[in-house]
Amino acid sequence: MRFLPLFPELVRQLFREPATNRFPAKYLPPTVTGFLHDVAAGRARLTPPVPTPPEFRGKIAYARDSCIGCGLCTKICPSHAIELLPTKKIRIWIDQCIFCSQCTSICPKSSLTMSPEFLLADEDRYSEDLIVE
Amino acid sequence: MSDESKKAPYIVPIGPNHPALKEPVMFTFEMEGEVVREVDFAPGQAHRGIEWMGMRRNPVQIVHLTDRICGICGVSHTLAFARAVEQVAGIEVPERADYIRTIIAEFERIQSHLLWAGVAAHELGFDSLLHLTWKVREQSMDVIENLTGNRVNYGIVQVGGVRRDIVLEQHPIIDDCLGTYEGLLGKLLSLFLDDKTITMRCRDCGVLSKKEALELCTVGPTARASGVNVDLRQDYPYAAYGDLDVRAILPEQHMGETHGDVYDRIVVRLLEVGQSCQIIRQCLSEMPAGPVTAEEKLAKLLAICKKAQGEAIGRVEAPRGECFHYVRMDGKDAPHTWKVKASSYSNLMSWIPMLRGEQIADIPIIIASIDPCLSCTDRIAVISHGHRSVLAKEDLHRLSVEKTRRLQR
Amino acid sequence: MTPAGIAVLLLWCVVLSFFALAGGLFLLGVDRKLAAHMQARIGPPIRQPFIDVAKLLQKENVVPGNAIPGIFHLAPVIALASSIVILFYLPVGSILPVLGMYGDLVLVMYLLTVPALAMVAGGFASGSPYATVGAQREMVTMIAYEFPLAIVVIGIAWRIGAAGLSSPFALATIAATPIWTVVGPLGLTGAFLLLLVLAAVTPAELSRIPFDTQEAETELAGGLLVEYSGRNLAMFYLAQGVKTLVLAAVIVAIFFPWNLSGFIAMPPWLALPADLLFFLAKALIVLFFAVTLVRVGMARFRINQVVSIYWIYLSMIGLLGLLLLMADAALPALVGVGP
Structure with missing residues (x-):
């Protein structure tokens, strides 16, 4: 695979976890607001976002x-x-x-x-x- | 039918909105079959009036506006502006602040070049490489977020220094990130440079000869890929670069020859990622102790800036090339004049010789190869009575002379 | 043919059409999912193509001002219809070709060009420079891959014919006698080379990277399909799915025609769905190597590179495979052994 060096990397990645953080859910819910209501009601689970570092500048x-x-x-x-x-x-x-x-x-x-x-x-x-x- | 009429050129417009263009610019291609015969382009589609906004604010406010000129090379603009104001106001920047500025600027270069490499792969239809490089890029974004408090629009540079120190606890995070990149660089070079499909698409495509690069005053990696030995960090050291050993990266160092094509631009940018890692390492080990800003109290800083009179320029080697800020202050809150020349402005004209004679298929990668940043570049849009008009060379010359006279008064 | 016979035939065609639409979209979904995982993404759920089609069907069908409406609207219909029709001539699982008695592999080869031609017509009728460039490229690509494709078809059929079987071009014959069983070691190499060539033709037929110059998102913004929207685009999308299934079915029929019911004894009511599932599994494996892996691992070629790759490199490989197959057939006679 000298001419196409990406192929081994791709096949290896196929058996690894994806890099994506599944925030807020693995797949886009049909309605995001509906999903948030479900989360509030305890019917669905929200995957947390990537944690912010100390001294992050938010709201x-x-x-x-x-x-x-x-x-x-x-x-x-x-x-x-x-x-x-x-x-x-x-x-x-x-x-x-x-x-x-x-x-x-x-x-x-x-x-x-x-x-x-x-x-x-x-x-x-x-x-x-x-x-x- | 004669041969001439069979090959009648047709017009292909590309932009301002097109999947290949990440920034708004309007191209008009005169095509002959699949080959570009003539090309013209019209920037000015994303003029935001940021200089106008700046001339109604004080320097301490503007410095955070300059962050928003470009989302990728934000720190270069803030640095250039801050350096201009510091020269006007005669503020001496502490040495430690210079080193921190350098570290952030080099991290910015790393993430910018990796971002560009991903975009270039995407333009070639090589989306896996895009996802791979952007996955790798994430770590530099995380470090920047840790150091400055935000992933983009860092807001770390202040007139007179920086706003946050790099404490000892942060060194392992930086070391870890640099180690990752130094380990990955060989792999990235192999993925981009050994791949046969990329070589087929990029070698001898979009060639800009050294002569043309000099004539068109190109800057940054675009110029270096054509063999022009320019790098502000080496030619006009600012911040901590004077203490460091920085040499411009030229393609012949790695490949043994200079083609001035898209491939060479990939080479230069990827090698600069490694160079940036070295610079950061050197900065970390040689960083002196001391304050990180000349004036900690913002109210006092405002007063100093208000008293300042005079004019100065700030030049910084942004990831895309030289970024240039001109500031003139006349003892008021707001500067009298603030002029920004983003690096892409100097590089845009090189599109014409690069694109002429190439195929439609190569248009996206050639356009992307100079890493254009049109939103940073657009400083003017001429619209009167709802119609755009074009200013010719004579008009521009006349207007420039008028403006210079106005400034001299 | 009796009226009852025609009714059964029609029923089979309707059932197969639905299978083609659903199976095609399923294959597209799996392709997207696998590609995403190779790129370290999660990717859309496997049912995403179904959602896309359902959404497109609700969207407005825009016709550009300088398009030729008749051809513009007809092209997606022809593309979809012709891609489904190809499947009637191909064995799917243990179902023998429904219209097998009316056509053979050569017909399939010709039919494969119809959806592409419909897209070319639609592209030219769109009245957009992008679509026109895309249509020109599609024609060039078709001309480029037609020759290697013909080499494969002729090579396999000729070898099966040389083995003494009657009607070697009929897909029923090819499915009943896998090429690997009739050839010697030389022929095995030859057949493998032809399989490689057919696999390399597949991305071009399906206009996928690296041979997707006619659509080339970053160059032509979708090329042929740039002006299509709503129902018409949904039909092209369905046609893309069906074509994916058809191409997989062609490769499976020529090179991997085995059925599960051939290995394990099972009652007829179980054999049909089991064979269908086995067919889909084979199709998935074939598509993974011929389309998904290739499209994520390479950059797009220029149109002139596409032509030289097909005409020079793949034709050479194909001809070498053909020569090996011929040598394999001639060898026993020369050496004086064998049947």
Whole structure:
């Protein structure tokens, strides 16, 4: 097999486990939302996604109580995803967030942190899951 | 019927949407049977106005926008931009930060070249090799994710340094990944270079002679595959490359001769994966201790950038070739001018001599062989009253002169 | 023929047609699954081709503005019908060819070109440059593989004829006397070479990598089929499945005609399904080596490379096999031994 070096590799792979992680299920369910309902009801099992490393930059978590409303984060957000509310608190539009984690570094009170949550797909960009306040 | 009319050329349009093109660009081929007689292309299908956005933001914001210029060579753009701003503002980057920048940039090169190798195999109809290389590529993505916090859009470079240190606990992960690649490189070289079907398709296909490569100012692996000894890491060392021993990879080192064809471009890119592994190893062992950023407080950094006045360029050897950022600041929050020249911009014109005289079957692999990144390249789209118009050389020259005058004021 | 006889014949044809459609899609599903596993993927479930066809049948049937609607719509029908018809002339398991008395291997060889011709007509009628280039390539490919295919058919039939059997081109004869049983060691080598040639022709007949220049996803975006959608595409897809089954049946009929009921005694009601399953298993093995393994392990050839491979290399191998078979038949007479 000098001229076609891939053949032995292919045959070997045939008897090995596939490399794909079976998230959320081995085959695409007929409806994903229906599948998620089944999972919630305990009728189906969800294969977990590949674990995230430490210090992964996922959805922003906001500690509202410690926020002093300085507005530094709004100045530094590259995508203008953070809005300073008249109440001296902030609102983050995750839909617009680019997960650069800059606001978490500038926050003087460490009120903003990056959570490891990354499953943020939604049908509505203004849904409750995508607004942090 | 005479021979002439029998062979009447016909037009085959390819793009902006076509399975062979991973990026939007419009080709018009004038064909004679299966042979390409003349070729023209029109980029500008994915203009996103990113420079316009940048000129309304401060440098600390822009640095994360530059990550989004290209999904593959994000760190090259951030690095080039950061280096330009650092020069304008006179910020001295700590040595350790330079080494970390180098490590991330080399990991990016590894994953970019492996990604390209997979795409090239796919263009040849060799999907198994695509899946194999992308499976292998995953480990470098995991390491990048571990080092920076994300698989793409790393956001690790900041004006004045980097945002995360590489701690001792991360060394085994990096070592493990490098060991895997060094072990796999021989196998990858054999799978790509010994395969008879790949040799049949790629040898002497899409040839770009050294003369043409020089005349068209090609950069990166495209130029090196034609035998042009250019590599910014060797010719104009930045970050930590000055301390390291980096030599441009040329195909004759491995094959003994230079054809300047698609095959040579595969050779150069695969060998650069091995070279990147060596560079990372060297960086890890020689990395000095110290801070990773010149100014830790972002608010202070903003103030420094706001005071900065002047102009500078940042040049970085991206996986695809030289990436070039021009920044001019005039003491305001936002830069006065920010101009990006992605590496593909310099390489696009080489398509014309490569494609002329080749067959339809070779179009996809030749287009892919320069590793085009059109979304990074597109900086302009001329549309007036809903119609696209074309600017000729004279128009462009006039506009450039006008712009330079405007900048000089 | 009596009316009852015709009715039985028609019934068999209907049953076989359904078997062809279902079996073809099943083979495509297994092919996709195996290919996926070799590429370290999970791949779609085996029933995926059935889902695809069901979905395509619900989709809108778009006809391009500058297509010739008549030919454009007729081509998929002809392609599907002609591929099913070929199966009527081939033995499937222990079922002898339904229309065996009306045609033989030579007819099958000719019929094999009809689906390809229908696709060429459909491609030219699409009015798209991609489809036109694809149609031209399909014709070139057909011309290229026809000669090696003919060598195989003639070689095997000639050898069986030389063994003293009457009507050597009839598939019933070929199925009853496996080529391996009538030849000596030289002939075995020759027959093996012909098997290799036939296996190499299969990917081109089925337009699979490395000989899929006429469809070439990354070059011509689907080539011949680029303008087809909805019901028409579903019919081409079914035709592809049936053709896969037919090609497997041809290889099985010529080279591996044994039946399970020939080895193990079993009652007739069990023999038929057992033989059918055995046939499918043989078809799967043949397709794995001739199509699946080849299509995942190689890059696509250029059209000029396809032609030179078939005309020069495979024709040479085929002719060598034919010579060996002839030598094998002539040797006993020369040496003066044997029957």
